[in-house]
Amino acid sequence: MPVNILYCEGVAKSPDVRVISAIVPPGCVVRPIGSKQGFAQRILGGKDVRTGSTIAGLRDRDFDDDDSSPSAHPRNWYITDGGTQVPLGWYWERKEIENYGSCVLSGLNYQ
Incomplete structure (x- = not known):
């Protein structure tokens, strides 16, 4: 099932939001969520409130x-x-988005 709302770490216009917004497929809205503290709970809350949307998160692995x-x-x-x-989304492979030279995601689907 395609994702229509993708939460990510960072704030509006942060590198995370700008890069991810440029590579997600049309119809997927990227929303910054701030720090990773409470990130999982915010995704779960979003899923409860927005029952007509498919929500996922994309998280850095920094400090993991x-x-x-x-x-x-x-x-x-x-x-x-x-x-x-419960699937929440994905982790970046590297520690933070700033470590990526180029990124390609071929559709955001749960597997």
Whole structure:
């Protein structure tokens, strides 16, 4: 199912918002959400309020405890809620968007 609202870290006109807005498919609105603190809860809240929209988030990995190498695609981001895995969106492969020379996403779909 295509995503119509994509939350990302940062503020209006930040590098994250500008780059992601330039590469998402038409019909997908990029919305900055500020810091990653409470990011998951804001996505879940958005899904509850906007039942006619498909909402996901795209998160940096800065300050995460993950030193794995890039593998040429975003990583799925899930949380466990009531014993069930709930898809929230994706993590960038690298630590922050500023580490990308060029980015290509071929459609934002849950898989």
